[in-house]
Amino acid sequence: MEKKIKVLVFGSGFAGQGHADAFRAFDVDVVGIVGRTANVVSKVADKMGIPYSGTDWLQALEDCQPDIVSIATPGGAHFEPIKQAIEFGCHVFSDKPLTDSGNSALELYELAKNKKVKTAFASSFRYMPHIQHAKQLIADGAIGEPTEVECISHFNLERDIPFGWSHRKEEGGGRLNNNFTHMMSIVTSVIGEKILSIIGEVRDDMGKAPIVEGVHNFKTRRDFIPKDLNDPALKWGQSNVEWSYTVLAQLESAMAFKPVSVLFKHGGLTPRFNEDHIVFYGTKGAIYIKGHYGMGPLYIWDKNNTWKTLALPNDIVANQPKIVGDTERNWHYLVREFVKDIKGETAEPYQTFKEGSLYQKLIDLIRKNNNWTDVSHLQ
Template identity: 80%
Template sequence: MDRKLKVLVSGTGFAGQGHADAFRAVGAEVVGIVGRTESVVIKVAEKMSIPYAGTDWQKALEDCKPDVVSIATPGGAHYGPIKQAIEFGCHVYSDKPLTDTGESALELYELAKNKNVKTAFASSFRYMPHIIQAKRLIADGAIGEPTEVESISHFNLERDIPYGWSHRKEDGGGRLNNNFTHMMSIVTSVIGEKILSIIGEVRDDLGKAPIVDGVHNFKTRRNFIPKDLNDPSLKWGESNVEWSYTVLAKLESPIAKKPVSVLFKHGGLNPRFNEDHIVFYGTKGAIYIKGHYGMGPLYLWHENKTWQEQPLPQDIADDQPKVYGDTERNWHYLAREFVKDIQGETVAPYQSFKDGSLYQQVIDLIRKNDNWTDIRHLQ
C-alpha cells in the first residue's frame, strides 16, 4: 500500500488520545476524532492537531472515509459505532471489552468476518516484555510441561471514585471486563489460546459511589473524589457489576499432555500485603513474574532449587515501542502489528474480534454465579 492508512478515532479521553498516538507512531494518518461533547472533542482535536472533530459518528465515517477506525470509548458504547464502521467497510481496532454482552460481541465478530474486514482486540497486556520472555522460556522447555498458572492481584481502588461507566454493566464496567480480559490474554498467549472449560464467582463489594460532575479522563477520576462524603446534598449511584472475581480455567497447551489449570484471583478493592504476581508452574520448574500485569522482574526456579532473576533478552527489549507507560506501549505494539497486517506484511497472530467475542461470552457465564453446589443437606 503506497499511501498512508487513514484512521478515525471514537473517544476523546485517555484511550482515544492514546490510540491516536499509537497509529501515528506506526505511520498512519489520524484524519478525525469523534466524541459525545462538542466542546471537548474540538479541544482535543486542536491539542492533537487532528483535522476533523465531530459528534456524529455516521457523518464522520462519510466525511473522513477512513480505512481504519479505532474504538476507544467504554465498552457499553462500542456496539453501534463498530457495526456502522464494519458496514462502511473499515478495519476495526477496539479496546476491551468488545461490547457489554456476549451476544452482541458475537454478532460483531460474525459481521466483520462476513464483510472481510480485519479486526484487532486490544486486551494487549500480552505484549508486556516479561510476558513475551516467559512465553519464550516455556516454549524452550525451561519449566518442562506447564501444569498450572496462578494470577493474583489486589488493586486497592478507592471506594469513593466518582460514579461512572466502570460501575455499570450496561456501560462495559466491572473487573471482568477491564482486568480479566487482560489476564486471560496474558495466560493464553503463553500457554495456548484454546480455553477448554471455565468456572467462576464474582462479588460486588462496593455497592455505591458518589455522583460528581466534570469527570472526563479515566486516568484522573481520583482527583474528583468529594472532600466531604457525608455532605447530605451528595448524590449516589448504585453499582451493578463485580469488583472482585475468582475464576478457574483449563487451557489446552501444545506442549503439555494434560490440560493446564489456571487460577485468576482479583480483588479490585482489596489491599495487597505482598506483590501481585503471575506464576507459571511446570513439571521441571516455575516462572514467577512480579506485578499484576507481568511488569517484572521475572524469576526462574529450576534444577538449582532456587529462584533466580532472569535478565530481559535484548531483542525483546529492542522490539518494544519506545513509549512511556505500559498501557500506551501495548497499544502501540498492537497498532503496529495491525497496520502491518492491513498493508499485507506477515505478522505474528494477534487477538481479533474472535477473541473479544469469546471473552465476552465467557464473562457472561462467570457472572451467572451459578456454579455452586448446595451441601447443607450433607450436614
C-alpha cells in the same frame, strides 16, 4: 507515493488519545476524532493537531472516509459504532471489552467476517516484555510441561471514585471486562489459545459511588473524589457489576499432555500484602513474574532449587516500541502489527474480534454465579 492509511478515532479520553498517538507512530493519518461532548473533543483535537472533530459518528464516517476506525470509548458504547463502521467497510481496532454481552460481541465478529474487514482486539498486556520472555522460556522447556498458572492481584481502588461507566454492566464496567480480559490474554499467549473449561464466582463489593460532574478522563477520575462524602446534597449511583472475581480455567497446551489449570484471583477493592504476581508452574520448575500484568522482574526456579532473576533477552527488548507507560506501549505494539497486516506485510499473530467475542461469552457465563453446590444439608 503510497497513499497514507487514514484512521478515525472514537473517544477523546485517555484511550482515544493513546490510540491516536499509536497510529501516528506507524505513519497512519489520524483524520478525525469523535467524542460525546463537543467542547471537550474540540479541545483534544486542537491539542493533538487532529483536523476533524465532532459528536456525530455516522457523519464523521462520511466526512472522513477512514480506512480504519479506532474504538476507545467504554465497552457499553461499542456495539452500534463498530457495526456502522464495519458496514462502512472499515477495519476496526477496538479496546476491551468488545461489547457489554456475548451475543452482541459475537454479532460483530460474524459481521466483520462477512464483510471481510480486519479487526484487532486490544487485550494487549500479552505484549508485556516479561510475558513474552516467559512464553519463550516455557516453549524452550525451561519448566518442563506446564501444569498450572496462578494470577493474583489486589488493586485497592478507592471506593469513592466518582460513579461512571466502570460501575455499570450495561456500560462495559466491571473487573471481568477490564482486568480478566487482559489476564486471560496473557495466559493464553504463553500456554495456548484453546480454553477447554471455565468456572467462576463474582462479587460486587462497591454498592454505590458518588455522582460527580466533569469527569472526562478515566485516568484522572480520582481527582474528582468529593472532599465531603457526608454532604447531604451529594447524589449516589448504584453499582450493578463485579469488583472482585475468582475464576478457574483449564487450557489445552501443545507443551503438556494434560490440561493446564489456571487460577485468576482479583480483588478490585482489596489491599495487597505482598506483590501481585503471575506464576507458571511446570513438571521441572516454575517462573514467577512480579506485578498484576507481568511488569517484572521475572524469576525462575532453577535446578539448584532457588529463585534466580533473569534479565530480558535483547531480541525482546529490541522489539518493544520505545514508549513510556505499559498501556501505551502495548497499544503501540498491537497497532504496529495490525497496520502491517492491513498493508499486506508480515505481521505477528494478534487477537481479533474472535477472541473479543469469546471473552465476552466467558464473562457472561462467569457472571451467572451459578456454580455453587449447596452442602448445607450435609451439616
